[in-house]
Amino acid sequence: MESAIDTHLTACPRTISRRVPDAYQPPFPMFVGRADETLHQVTMAYLGVQYRDGGQRTAALAAVAEIVGTFDIADGPAHNDITRHTDKEGYVNLIVVGYWRDPAAFCRWLRSPDVNGWWDSPERLSGELGYFREIVSPRAEQFETLYAFTDNLPGVGAVMDDISGEINEHAYWGSMRERFPLSQTDWMESSGELVVVTGNPADGGRVVVQGHDNIALIRSGQDWREAGPEERALYLEEIQPTLQAGMDFLRDNGETVGCYSNRLVQNIDLDGNLLDETYNIGHWRSLEKLERWAESHPTHLRIFTTFFKVVADLDKLRLYHEVSVSDGANQIFEYLNCHPSTGMMRDAKVMASR
């Protein structure tokens, strides 16, 4: 049994204790991603294309292809995937997420003429499509992962080096926090609120939202591509409906519980075909708000108890999550031509003087 916190990230002395006694033994095995000491910080870039359902699908997929095309230039991400979801306002959103193992490389990529020129082009504002980028760069001590499997890690795990053995910190409320290396010494509390610093969501056009320290981002995934009939049924009949209900609650009522944005997305290929893989992307005011919701909301508790019931027998159904917090200075939230409830815009304060 290993700690979820890698040796080189162990704080000495630890100033915040764990919740459970040393004798704690988890009831089933789970695993975390491992990276060597050269991984100091990663970048997770969610790059979106938005359109009102109708004739824009082809144009939106072309925009996605353009974005994915820029990943092949120097300093592109080491890993990416593409998803689709319909939001509360009925818009379809295609999101490409890229993972970089080094924010300096990400920065060079972002500033490259192809990428920068595309984003700054007046064309981005003149068409029928909306675009957004929501990007965070957590340091190694600011994120944690959890997998019920050990191969072909998705998401940030794909830019890590290895998988752990069975880890101790899981299967109790508070274990998510305790898997963060930073939790050993820091409460990761929110430093403020979202503020619109450029443009006005109500006017469309170009909007920049300023985040704050310790916005929490969770990606929580379900992959039944390889599942046999039984696991497929388990997922589609037992897990998926409850998951959908919980995620719909957060999409529609997030502001009441500290959830800035919540999207249950389904993976697609470059042609827009749906794959048997979904994940939820949730942005939270703080890790604490995410904890409070997760451990008290009936839908999430049902997800949790179902997971407990089935986890020991999982074969090809792949369940996982990754959670990060980030410094306000390491966040980018920008929107072009998007509807005013998109992403961080919904809960961002527009300053009265502007």
Place this chain on the structure above:
Amino acid sequence: MESAIDTHLTACPRTISRRVPDAYQPPFPMFVGRADETLHQVTMAYLGVQYRDGGQRTAALAAVAEIVGTFDIADGPAHNDITRHTDKEGYVNLIVVGYWRDPAAFCRWLRSPDVNGWWDSPERLSGELGYFREIVSPRAEQFETLYAFTDNLPGVGAVMDDISGEINEHAYWGSMRERFPLSQTDWMESSGELVVVTGNPADGGRVVVQGHDNIALIRSGQDWREAGPEERALYLEEIQPTLQAGMDFLRDNGETVGCYSNRLVQNIDLDGNLLDETYNIGHWRSLEKLERWAESHPTHLRIFTTFFKVVADLDKLRLYHEVSVSDGANQIFEYLNCHPSTGMMRDAKVMASR
């Protein structure tokens, strides 16, 4: 907002941190019992009479009346109540629970000729009835309370002096532990296992079970005596069935999760009439085992989410709990003529050499 831990019980320095950040705010008000500094330790004595359903009801009620009669002699308990439940083996158990604010007074009571003579009398072993006493004496830092109301505190609250204002440590998993003053500096871990030190449960007769440090005892109560029709329906239709399912699980499968004994009991008067008041009495190997079950078992999570849903509107329906740990030296578990699965006997190890 106050801490559940009273000022005079605040550890300085605290060596084990809380689970939640300082900014934590509970979503609804709850209260705890307050005692002044003269309360150093209490005694909770569960005194049982057991019989196989049938003709022994009158005799059992007479035995209960005898026990309650001894409370009137010097050094009797400051508070008591009486309950009835049928156990897994189909035996009826009547339990009188007495609360003392001072274990020295309890000790004098226990050793008084009336009490001692009654317990030691050969008559206790010759009739159709069984008897047991399960007694713990937690120190002030070894127990916590939680009430959704502020008047006429039941249980240990009845021997305390006052009720708190709204307290901070509730409505998150881990808050029970954090309400224990001792949790500031001690993990309250189990020191061993139950051992039969006198007699043999299989033989009936006189059996003494030796406990161990930090056995946790929870009394978790529901009182709908004064409830109007709506709250009565809420309790009987929404809360009670789930509660029953969860408590039945623990009664029948407790050994798989670290629960030594679990009894959902209903209050009665001295004539044996059922009252609209129940509570669960659970003995656990450790507070940690209780925490793990409570936060992961579907039935308890349903109880918890129902409570969250209704708590803000409670009027006359009274929900509360008290939880203690105790030193092995401050525990008495004794059985006379009881069936071998009674109380602590079920999970107690019979030494091979005996």
